[in-house]
Each structure stands twice: as structure tokens, then as C-alpha cells.
Amino acid sequence: MKTGIFISIEGPDGAGKTSVLQELLPRLQAAAKVTVMSTREPGGIPISEKIRQIILDPGNSEMDKRTEALLYAAARRQHLVQKILPALADGQLVVCDRFVDSSLAYQGAGRRIGIEAVAEINAFAIEDKYPDLTLYLDVDSDTGLERIRKGRKSHELDRLDVESPEFHQRVRHAYLQILADNPDRIIRVDARENIADVVETCYSIIKEKYPDLFN
Ligand SMILES: Nc1ncnc2c1ncn2[C@@H]1O[C@H](COP(=O)(O)OP(=O)(O)OP(=O)(O)O)[C@@H](O)[C@H]1O
Ligand SMILES: [Mg+2]
Structure with a gap:
């Protein structure tokens, strides 16, 4: 069976994950010998996009933090099974805008559920399917x-963007901790x-780590 490569892009709000992936994708597609697919979390497929809308709706201010963590894990599960795993089985290079580390940082540390507890429900959701490589885009929360x-515009801010500066600082510190704990992956x-x-740095890292993917 062919096995593709699974890369996630992580980082605090405003780190540039979505902007970078938008420019990185065509470069990878032009240079790689395999099909390159990009996707995003929470979402990527209809069921998970619907869950995303519930999570990010500013009207859902009464949502319990564990409910939120479970919804993220549920969206992740469906996205993984329905989109990412089939692409990997087809030998593709999959680049995903956020994955499990976002839950550890935002729900585990940002919402103070605890990184371990959030890691547990996500272990159930992903069955050990961690990315092969995670590019962590690091910015301080003020810059992000x-x-x-x-x-x-202000009306476009979603439920997470309106969190306190301290929330975003906890997220960034958690990312640095997760990075320190996973030096082989991140x-x-x-x-x-x-x-x-x-973009150039991300591209070079991927090319260096997976030279066989490129012509
Ligand atoms: N390296 C950079 N330098 C300056 N501005 C940047 C940089 N990267 C992204 N931006 C700008 O910052 C804003 C947020 O970028 P982007 O949406 O890509 O971040 P993100 O990490 O995907 O954020 P989110 O977590 O909210 O999805 C955009 O207006 C983008 O143009
Ligand atoms: Mg984004």
C-alpha cells in the first residue's frame, strides 16, 4: 500500500498559517512528484464544516469548554477518516491548516482543561495518527x-478571537511546550x-526532510 505524507501547520492566531499555506501549496504542487492536497481544521468536509460553524458561532457563548473540546475532536475524527486517510492511502502529500496540537494549545491551555485531558480525548479521535511533520509558525501573541x-472588521471576529490577551499567551506558551516535548515531529x-x-523556510524544510518527493 502507498503511504503518503501528512504535514500540519500550527501556530497562534495571526501567525500566518492560512496565508502561508495558500502560497506554499502551488509551489509544492509544481515541484512534487505526488499529488499535493491542502485542507483545514476544524472543517475540510461538510460534516466537520457544520461542527466548525457551531464552535465558532459567537452566539454560542454558553458552550461548556469540554463540549467545545469534544466537538473539535469529533470534527477532527470525521475529517481524518473521510478526507486525510484516503488521501494518504493514495500516496498524496496532505498539508493541513491546524490539527491536534491546536486542541492541546487552545482547549488544553487556553481554556485550562489541561493538555493531558485534551490529549486523551484526541487519542480516541485520531487513533495515534499524528502528522509526520508539523511546522509550528511562532509569533508572540501581540504580533499575531x-x-x-x-x-x-470587528463583526468578523469569531468566538476565539475575542478571548483575552492572557488566553492567547497561554496558547503560545503551550505551543512552545508541545514543541519542546515533540522535537522529532515539530x-x-x-x-x-x-x-x-x-513560505520559503517552510518549503525548504519539507524539501530537506522529504527529498524523494521532489524531482
Ligand atoms: N508574515 C507575516 N507578516 C505580516 N503579516 C502577515 C504575515 N502572515 C500573515 N499576515 C497577515 O496576518 C493576518 C492573519 O494571517 P492568517 O489568516 O494567514 O493567520 P492564521 O495563522 O491563519 O490565523 P488564524 O489562526 O486566525 O486562522 C492576515 O491579514 C495576513 O495577511
Ligand atoms: Mg487561518
Whole structure:
């Protein structure tokens, strides 16, 4: 059976994950010998996109934090089974905008459920299918939030974006802890650089780690 490669892009709000992936994808597609697919969490397929809408709806302010963590894990499960695993079985390179580390950082540390507890429900959801490589785009929360504020109108802010600065600082610190605990899987990329440089760094890391994928 063919086995593809699974890469996740992680980082705090405004690190540039979505912008970087948008530029990285065509470069990978042009250079790789295999099909390259990008997807995102929470979402990527209709069932998970519906769960995403429930989670991010600012009207759902009464949502319990464990309910939120379970919904993320449920969306992740469906997305993994329905989209990511079939693409990997087909030998594709899958690049996913956020994956399990986001739950550990946001629900585990941001919402203070505890990283271990959130890791447990996610172990149930993903059955040990961690990414082969995680690119962690690192910015301090002030820089990240300032980018988001500049880029959006206030009515577009979702439920997570309106969290306190302390929430976002806990998220960033948790990411650094997860990075320290998973040195073989996660590589830190300095995301304070301009977008073109961050894209270049991500591209070089992938090319260096998987030279056989490229012509
Ligand atoms: N390296 C960068 N330098 C300056 N601005 C950037 C950089 N990367 C992204 N931005 C800008 O910051 C804003 C947020 O970027 P983006 O949506 O890609 O971040 P994100 O990590 O996907 O955030 P979220 O977690 O909210 O999805 C956008 O307006 C984008 O143009
Ligand atoms: Mg994004």
C-alpha cells in the first residue's frame, strides 16, 4: 500500500498559517512528484464544516469548554477518516491548516482543561495518527493579534478571537511546550519574518526532510 505524507501547520492566531499555506501549496504542487492536497481544521468536509460553524458561532457563548473540546475532536475524527486517510492511502502529500496540537494549545491551555485531558480525548479521535511533520509558525501573541485586527472588521471576529490577551499567551506558551516535548515531529519557524520568507523556510524544510518527493 502507498503511504503518503501528512504535514500540519500550527501556530497562534495571526501567525500566518492560512496565508502561508495558500502560497506554499502551488509551489509544492509544481515541484512534487505526488499529488499535493491542502485542507483545514476544524472543517475540510461538510460534516466537520457544520461542527466548525457551531464552535465558532459567537452566539454560542454558553458552550461548556469540554463540549467545545469534544466537538473539535469529533470534527477532527470525521475529517481524518473521510478526507486525510484516503488521501494518504493514495500516496498524496496532505498539508493541513491546524490539527491536534491546536486542541492541546487552545482547549488544553487556553481554556485550562489541561493538555493531558485534551490529549486523551484526541487519542480516541485520531487513533495515534499524528502528522509526520508539523511546522509550528511562532509569533508572540501581540504580533499575531495585531495582524488579525488589521486584517478584519470587528463583526468578523469569531468566538476565539475575542478571548483575552492572557488566553492567547497561554496558547503560545503551550505551543512552545508541545514543541519542546515533540522535537522529532515539530519544527519551529519564525513567523515574524515577512510572508515570502516564512513560505520559503517552510518549503525548504519539507524539501530537506522529504527529498524523494521532489524531482
Ligand atoms: N508574515 C507575516 N507578516 C505580516 N503579516 C502577515 C504575515 N502572515 C500573515 N499576515 C497577515 O496576518 C493576518 C492573519 O494571517 P492568517 O489568516 O494567514 O493567520 P492564521 O495563522 O491563519 O490565523 P488564524 O489562526 O486566525 O486562522 C492576515 O491579514 C495576513 O495577511
Ligand atoms: Mg487561518
